[in-house]
Amino acid sequence: MNYSSNSLQNQWMPFTSNRDFKADPRLIVRGEGVYLWNHKGQRILDGSSGLFCVAAGHGRNEIADAVHRQLLELDYSAPFQLGHPAAFEVARRVAGLTPDGLDHVFFANSGSEAVDTAMKIALAYHYAKGEGQRQRFISRERAYHGVNFGGVALSGLIKNREAFGVALPSVAHMRHTWLVENRFTRGQPKTGVELADDLERIAMNVSPGTVAACFVEPVAGSTGFLVPPVGYLERLREICDKHGILLVFDEVICGFGRTGKAFAAQTFAVKPDIMTMAKALTNGCQPMGAVAVSSEIHDTVTGAAPDGAIELFHGYTFSGHPAACAASLATLDIFEREGLFERGEALSGYFLDAVFALSDMAVITDIRGCGMMAAFDVEPGAAPGARGYEIQKRLYEAGMHVKFTGDAALLAPPLITEKEHIDEMCTVLREVLSQY
Numbered sequence: 001m002n003y004s005s006n007s008l009q010n011q012w013m014p015f016t017s018n019r020d021f022k023a024d025p026r027l028i029v030r031g032e033g034v035y036l037w038n039h040k041g042q043r044i045l046d047g048s049s050g051l052f053c054v055a056a057g058h059g060r061n062e063i064a065d066a067v068h069r070q071l072l073e074l075d076y077s078a079p080f081q082l083g084h085p086a087a088f089e090v091a092r093r094v095a096g097l098t099p100d101g102l103d104h105v106f107f108a109n110s111g112s113e114a115v116d117t118a119m120k121i122a123l124a125y126h127y128a129k130g131e132g133q134r135q136r137f138i139s140r141e142r143a144y145h146g147v148n149f150g151g152v153a154l155s156g157l158i159k160n161r162e163a164f165g166v167a168l169p170s171v172a173h174m175r176h177t178w179l180v181e182n183r184f185t186r187g188q189p190k191t192g193v194e195l196a197d198d199l200e201r202i203a204m205n206v207s208p209g210t211v212a213a214c215f216v217e218p219v220a221g222s223t224g225f226l227v228p229p230v231g232y233l234e235r236l237r238e239i240c241d242k243h244g245i246l247l248v249f250d251e252v253i254c255g256f257g258r259t260g261k262a263f264a265a266q267t268f269a270v271k272p273d274i275m276t277m278a279k280a281l282t283n284g285c286q287p288m289g290a291v292a293v294s295s296e297i298h299d300t301v302t303g304a305a306p307d308g309a310i311e312l313f314h315g316y317t318f319s320g321h322p323a324a325c326a327a328s329l330a331t332l333d334i335f336e337r338e339g340l341f342e343r344g345e346a347l348s349g350y351f352l353d354a355v356f357a358l359s360d361m362a363v364i365t366d367i368r369g370c371g372m373m374a375a376f377d378v379e380p381g382a383a384p385g386a387r388g389y390e391i392q393k394r395l396y397e398a399g400m401h402v403k404f405t406g407d408a409a410l411l412a413p414p415l416i417t418e419k420e421h422i423d424e425m426c427t428v429l430r431e432v433l434s435q436y
Ligand SMILES: Cc1ncc(COP(=O)(O)O)c(C=O)c1O
Pocket: 109, 110, 111, 112, 113, 115, 144, 145, 146, 147, 217, 221, 222, 250, 251, 252, 253, 278, 279
């Protein structure tokens, strides 16, 4: 297939070095299973499930057919004061996967929208309870909660914040959980639980009764898969309970089998009050995000409004879009029929063994991982992130896609991956990394 590079100028690409890309484009034109194909006809192993979306692999006919059928039957209906069956069905299916009691699901169109929705629901809950003074949020250094203003304020990645002013001023950050002594730890690090006490320390400093919610990714994702220390999430839960603070797990990456269970909340046996999700909810086939909330939160907000009144003044034109719902239902069917969460859990040992076997490579300074997610850091080059980007491009040239954040490589292959694909992944990694 031929693609003219003359046509590349108009799209301002997201999170991309546009000038560099356009000088030497990497265009993906086809996907099937664990592979992508580029415009030169080269096969590319997808080592990061796109952006952690494509858990069931690329090119799933069932999903494409379901979206096609849905659009012919009902393409769109207004989601305010009207509903359509598929949205209720996705909500029911998602509530069946979330921890007991997180039974109410609000739809958005991305992880970023899910995060901002969760922030607003937390505020609305406290307001409905007569605690409208709870307006502060506590999140964490190195967090990524999307790119809308709420999520940027929660985020702890400097580059995602520095050009954009103060965002929301009412957010404080706990320390991140990366510790030098925990380098090359597989699974949960044994030390670091005390870092959770930052939550209490910050809350006490501003008065706990002014804090609405604590947001964390159970495994900090985009920053390079920081697995929570043993006892850390439990400690956050205890502190939240003690001070009436809502605990929100941002499961946009962790959700849908990535950590071995449906959600990280189940893997680590800690139940949040609110969970955000997106990405694999539709296997990446349609934009969709969702927020699951406890009955206590849902009932408090809905119960506070007079009969006949709108209870939550929030929603999107495309909340629960029929095509996204059709994609999601077909995706959830695949997860169930093919037992993909269990499959990921069973494959995790082999995957982590293979990735941790790279620890002898001189350029790798740390490896972390759990479930079907593993990250390694490379020794920075001339500037932070420069070597990571160079390695990412070399991996692509060698036939593999890996998401990098700065100098951290994030490996999260589809849950349909076979052992031979993991072997192929590690062979390419070794080949490229040995050049450093
Ligand atoms: C934990 C987390 N939250 C939110 C988001 C934002 O999702 P989206 O890019 O769909 O807006 C991401 C994206 O990677 C994420 O990892």
